């Protein structure tokens with residue numbers, strides 16, 4: 001049984017095939033990157049995996065569970081969580097509250113426990129709060145625990161989003177351009193952090209434009225262009241693949257750093 | 260004095276005020292309780308007592324609507340409808356079925372909450388203007404039912420001879436401060452309930468939905484369920500407030516007590532006080548109840564000034580008078596602190612044995 005196995009998925013928007021007949025797999029404990037020029041369909045793949053879009057055709061399987069037709073909530077429940085290319089945090093909440101929202105789906109006490117401050121509430125709320133603090137410390141955000149998200153620099157906000165995704169107890173993390181908007185030293189730090197995730201037993205599927213990050217931490221790489229998979233292999237192979245170089249050089253590489 | 264000034268400068272005035280309230284919260288609560296409970300006995304005029312009761316009532320209504328608008332971000336202009344349902348159910352149960360006030364009050368709240376559920380369902384996909392229009396329509400439908408369904412609601416004539424609440428032989432009324440005590444207890448309970456809901460996974464889910472519904476969904480929050488829950492809770496609180504209103508209004512209620520204007524008034528309390536805060540509801544209610552008293556001499560012009568005030572408010576302080584974000588650190592419970600220390604000690608032990 002594969003950890004994540006995607007077979008022949010297609011996403012059609014009207015006449016546009018944003019993703020066409022794409023197949024790939026991710027094994028447990030791997031860091032796999034999905035790269036490709038702008039508009040290649042990378043984010044669309046994430047939206048398909050996480051139930052934002054109902055896929056046009058194909059199958060997706062995670063630890064033996066079918067993903068197609070499931071709601072986003074059910075998919076998070078199975079252990080897949082994501083970040084967004086254009087940051088989708090809860091800006092007026094504190095950093096720790098954002099991460100606590102991530103623990104929501106694993107929090108068992110009910111509405112009345114919270115209303116009457118039952119023992120179950122106090123115990124579990126303490127556990128989840130401590131867990132949130134630990135996650136924030138591990139990603140280097142300890143000094144921002146009490147801050148409101150909207151007051152954080154962009155790069156730190158990206159980390160909050162990763163922390164929030166981890167808090168869902170996900171086994172598979174889908175990171176959409178985690179290094180976007182970070183300076184070289186920040187992205188270097190992030191690289192170490194993502195690597196450390198692997199040691200902690202997480203599996204990562206990552207979309208990234210920063211080739212330094214991609215080549216350094218990926219176990220394998222898939223390349224998407226115009227909705228189709230054009231290559232896959234080890235970082236060394238991809239770096240020298242003619243079709244990949246062509247796709248990147250041929251298409252306008254208008255990728256702006258700060259998006 | 261210089262020291263104090265220095266401290267205020269480094270941490271900000273707001274922090275110092277909040278810190279003061281947080282530090283002495285036990286003493287402040289006790290003082291508040293003593294003052295609040297002695298109010299009926301210090302010989303205030305009837306008009307003043309009545310004003311205090313109305314402030315309490317509108318604080319509660321504000322908190323009810325705030326749960327919806329301030330937390331999940333769903334707008335409602337239909338709360339006069341829930342208010343009416345709570346009032347009529349409570350009044351009719353007492354007058355026509357001889358049900359005890361306290362039970363009737365609770366049933367009124369529950370019926371209103373149930374109607375909130377029914378209204379919440381079809382409006383799940385609506386937001387902003389569309390939701391405003393539908394809830395406004397709801398308000399009008401309730402008005403129509405109250406007026407037309409005469410066999411049950413007594414139509415325009417209204418429900419009369421609503422008895423005064425009693426408990427263990429004590430009759431609550433305006434003169435003996437009984438109304439004041441009831442609304443004080445109801446408002447404090449509502450405030451505590453809202454506070455506890457807000458600081459639990461339910462409240463965080465509510466606010467997450469307001470901030471970014473898609474992101475909330477992607478965190479596994481069943482957004483539809485929480486949006487309906489907010490509607491039900493909000494309608495329940497408003498219904499209870501309505502039940503209380505039915506007994507303090509000289510023993511009768513009629514449809515005109517629950518027009519669209521009331522919805523606007525409740526919404527104004529929330530906006531003036533500060534969306535999403537509990538303190539703001541009390542403040543907003545105080546301002547809006549005082550306003551007509553203070554500016555009585557302006558007659559109908561009051562409403563013009565009132566409108567101007569709201570517009571200015573929206574323009575220059577959209578977060579409401581008391582709508583600030585707390586500058587204090589996130590509050591960790593005793594249990595959380597204990598667990599943190601335990602974990603830290605364990606980590607130290609582990610590093611020592613290495």
Ligand SMILES: Nc1ncnc2c1ncn2[C@@H]1O[C@H](COP(=O)(O)OP(=O)(O)OP(=O)(O)O)[C@@H](O)[C@H]1O
Nearest residue numbers: 013016018036037038039040041042043044045085
């Ligand atoms: N909901 C949608 N409706 C219509 N078209 C869409 C939708 N979502 C994506 N597309 C289109 O699908 C194509 C792929 O978009 P996608 O966002 O997946 O690209 P990407 O590889 O993530 O690019 P980038 O590097 O710019 O983030 C684009 O042409 C986009 O306009």
Ligand SMILES: [Mg+2]
Nearest residue numbers: 042043044085
């Ligand atoms: Mg993208």
